[in-house]
Amino acid sequence: MPTPHYGQPRYHVIADELRERIESGVIPPGALLPPESVLTAEFRASRGTIRQALAVLRKNGLATTEHGRGTYANAYAFSHALSGGSDVQKREREVAADAELAALFGVEIGAPLIEFESVTRKGRNVSAVTRTYRLSSPAY
Amino acid sequence: MPTPHYGQPRYHVIADELRERIESGVIPPGALLPPESVLTAEFRASRGTIRQALAVLRKNGLATTEHGRGTYANAYAFSHALSGGSDVQKREREVAADAELAALFGVEIGAPLIEFESVTRKGRNVSAVTRTYRLSSPAY
């Protein structure tokens, strides 16, 4: 693989992508980001480049890294996006599994799932809707 | 010590050796491989290099690792294309807006949306499914 750095350096592009995920709620506040090893695979970047990207997030207050544990998305990032003119509404509800979700979770169609929905608005427009589904009763 | 990686990288050589032991039955299916600490001594490689070799085995479906327990040799079926060996599977597709999404985004029902789906697995079970919806053609 060549090393094209048109415009922006890779670590900056990666940092932007991760910031987008944090501010949009794809990575919810307080959640762990994927470990460096996974990020290297996802972005096909070397560990050094990934670490540079994470350093950018830390410097901007979007993430916090703990030795031996991982890198957290900061809750502060949410309010940052809020003050930036976007608005986020959240809600949690119980829904019935459709065929697709049932197949994924290995439950019957109609089985109860917890749906966590996050609606991100910028101005009057909705920019993103994120729905996270989990089993309502723990899998054992 | 310097780090000459002439020819094949060390983790690759080590992975090959371990695969040989598994396929030849020296390490029978279901048995635990030696712990990383022992492998570092055997191959005189750093732990990181050993873990890289083990990652190759996992990716090839030859071994399975459990936190705090160890790495098992798999009774190897050919699970290469199936699981891919990764924890998170992602895909992106275009879907039609249902009534709720249409109302949120302010588009007509059936209008095209980009759906980004991420399926997180723990072991064999799906632990979470996240779907993020965005407008397919940015409205600005």
Add this chain to the structure above:
DNA sequence: AGAAATTTGTCCGTATGTATC
């Protein structure tokens, strides 16, 4: 039941060699 040891998971910092822009 509880403490210690084992083992894997993750991050830190550093270093070398290679390749491309």
Add this chain to the structure above:
DNA sequence: AGATACATACGGACAAATTTC
């Protein structure tokens, strides 16, 4: 030549899950 990035490798430290005593 310099900056960026990749792949590889080392050693150390802390965290978390599991097993053992």
